[in-house]
Amino acid sequence: MYITTIMETAYDKQLLSVIRRLIISLRVFQTESKFCEDLTFTQYSILSYVARTGSLEMSALHTLLSVEKSTTTRLVDPLVKMGYLKKTQSAHDSRAVELHLTGRGKAVFKNVQDCISDFMVDMGNSIPENKREDVIQSLEIFIRSMDRCCNPGECCKKQ
Amino acid sequence: MYITTIMETAYDKQLLSVIRRLIISLRVFQTESKFCEDLTFTQYSILSYVARTGSLEMSALHTLLSVEKSTTTRLVDPLVKMGYLKKTQSAHDSRAVELHLTGRGKAVFKNVQDCISDFMVDMGNSIPENKREDVIQSLEIFIRSMDRCCNPGECCKKQ
DNA sequence: CCATTATGGTTGTAATATACAACCATAATG
DNA sequence: CATTATGGTTGTATATTACAACCATAATGG
Missing domain, CATH: 1.10.10.10 (Winged helix-like DNA-binding domain superfamily/Winged helix DNA-binding domain)
Known part of the structure; x- marks a missing residue:
C-alpha cells in the first residue's frame, strides 16, 4: 500500500519529465526547421x-x-x-x-x-x-x- | 522481403502521424494554458x-x-x-x-x-x-x- | 418567403516563444 | 597584460497562435 503510493508518485514524476523532454525534442518540427x-x-x-x-x-x-x-x-x-x-x-x-x-x-x-x-x-x-x-x-x-x-x-x- | 518494405513504409507513416498528433496534444503545455x-x-x-x-x-x-x-x-x-x-x-x-x-x-x-x-x-x-x-x-x-x-x-x- | 441564426473565410490586433546579434562585464589562458 | 571565452541583458525580428469583428452565404423555422 505504502509502496504503491510511492511508486505512483515516481510514475507521475517520470511522466512529467518525459513530457518536458518530448516538448523539447519536438521543437525541431515546430519553429526552427x-x-x-x-x-x-x-x-x-x-x-x-x-x-x-x-x-x-x-x-x-x-x-x-x-x-x-x-x-x-x-x-x-x-x-x-x-x-x-x-x-x-x-x-x-x-x-x-x-x-x-x-x-x-x-x-x-x-x-x-x-x-x-x-x-x-x-x-x-x-x-x-x-x-x-x-x-x-x-x-x-x-x-x-x-x-x-x-x-x-x-x-x-x-x- | 517485399512485405518488409511495405511494412517499413507503413511504419514511417505511422511515425509521422504520431508525431503530428503529439505536437497537437502537447500544445496544451506550451501556449494556451x-x-x-x-x-x-x-x-x-x-x-x-x-x-x-x-x-x-x-x-x-x-x-x-x-x-x-x-x-x-x-x-x-x-x-x-x-x-x-x-x-x-x-x-x-x-x-x-x-x-x-x-x-x-x-x-x-x-x-x-x-x-x-x-x-x-x-x-x-x-x-x-x-x-x-x-x-x-x-x-x-x-x-x-x-x-x-x-x-x-x-x-x-x-x- | 423572409427573419434569424449558423457557418466558412479573412483581416485586425495581440500575446508568447524563440532566435540571433551586439553588447558589457568579468574570468580564464597563455 | 593581451586575447579569448563565458554569463547575462537588451534590441530586433520571426513564427505560431488566439480572439474578436466582420462579410458573405447557407440553413432553419415560423
Missing part, C-alpha cells in the same frame, strides 16, 4: 493533406491541424503565394474554399516528402526493431490519455 | 528546477530548458517581477546570477505543484495500469531516437 524547399513541417503537412484528398476545404484543414480558422488562413497563405496551392470556390457551397496542388506544388511536395521520409526512416532505424511496434502503440496510448484528460476547462483549471 | 496561479508550464518548470536545487544559475537553467540564454532571461523575468524568484550575484563568479525562490515563490510553487500533480495523476490514471511501464519506456526510446537523428544540420537539411 525549415525542412527542405524552405517549408516548415506544418506547411508540409498541409501539402500532404491536400495531396491525399485531391481537394480540401479550409474547414476540413483546420480540423486536421486543430487550429483556429484564422490560423488556417495564415498557414495556407504563403503556400498560395509561393504558387504551390490554388484556391477555388467550392461547387456546393459558395462560401467554402477548396485547396488544390498546382503543378509546382506537386513537384515540391514530392521533394519534401522524400526528405521527410528519409528523416522518418532514420528515426525508425534508431529505434530497435523489436521495439517499434511497442513504441508506436505506447505513443498512441499516451496521446489518447493526454487528450482525454486535458479537456479545456478541466484539470488544472478546476481550482 | 496558464495552469494555476497564472503560470505557464515552462514557468512552473523553472520554479521546480530552482526548488529542486535551492539555488540555480541562469546558465544551468538555459541548459535545462534547452533554449538560448536570452530566452532564459525573458522566461525568468516575469517570475522575478511577480516576486517569486530573487536574483543574487554568485559568490564564485561575479558575472553569474543565482536564482532563489522567495517566500511567496515557495508558496506559489507548492500550489502549482499540487495542480500539476493532479493533472499527472489524472493522466497516469487514464493509461491502463499494466501499460504504464511500457509507455514511459517507449517514450524514452522515442525521445532518444529523435534526439539522435535530429542533430542540427543533419537529416532533411543534407541536400
Whole structure:
C-alpha cells in the first residue's frame, strides 16, 4: 500500500519529465526547421493533406491541424503565394474554399516528402526493431490519455 | 522481403502521424494554458528546477530548458517581477546570477505543484495500469531516437 | 418567403516563444 | 597584460497562435 503510493508518485514524476523532454525534442518540427524547399513541417503537412484528398476545404484543414480558422488562413497563405496551392470556390457551397496542388506544388511536395521520409526512416532505424511496434502503440496510448484528460476547462483549471 | 518494405513504409507513416498528433496534444503545455496561479508550464518548470536545487544559475537553467540564454532571461523575468524568484550575484563568479525562490515563490510553487500533480495523476490514471511501464519506456526510446537523428544540420537539411 | 441564426473565410490586433546579434562585464589562458 | 571565452541583458525580428469583428452565404423555422 505504502509502496504503491510511492511508486505512483515516481510514475507521475517520470511522466512529467518525459513530457518536458518530448516538448523539447519536438521543437525541431515546430519553429526552427525549415525542412527542405524552405517549408516548415506544418506547411508540409498541409501539402500532404491536400495531396491525399485531391481537394480540401479550409474547414476540413483546420480540423486536421486543430487550429483556429484564422490560423488556417495564415498557414495556407504563403503556400498560395509561393504558387504551390490554388484556391477555388467550392461547387456546393459558395462560401467554402477548396485547396488544390498546382503543378509546382506537386513537384515540391514530392521533394519534401522524400526528405521527410528519409528523416522518418532514420528515426525508425534508431529505434530497435523489436521495439517499434511497442513504441508506436505506447505513443498512441499516451496521446489518447493526454487528450482525454486535458479537456479545456478541466484539470488544472478546476481550482 | 517485399512485405518488409511495405511494412517499413507503413511504419514511417505511422511515425509521422504520431508525431503530428503529439505536437497537437502537447500544445496544451506550451501556449494556451496558464495552469494555476497564472503560470505557464515552462514557468512552473523553472520554479521546480530552482526548488529542486535551492539555488540555480541562469546558465544551468538555459541548459535545462534547452533554449538560448536570452530566452532564459525573458522566461525568468516575469517570475522575478511577480516576486517569486530573487536574483543574487554568485559568490564564485561575479558575472553569474543565482536564482532563489522567495517566500511567496515557495508558496506559489507548492500550489502549482499540487495542480500539476493532479493533472499527472489524472493522466497516469487514464493509461491502463499494466501499460504504464511500457509507455514511459517507449517514450524514452522515442525521445532518444529523435534526439539522435535530429542533430542540427543533419537529416532533411543534407541536400 | 423572409427573419434569424449558423457557418466558412479573412483581416485586425495581440500575446508568447524563440532566435540571433551586439553588447558589457568579468574570468580564464597563455 | 593581451586575447579569448563565458554569463547575462537588451534590441530586433520571426513564427505560431488566439480572439474578436466582420462579410458573405447557407440553413432553419415560423
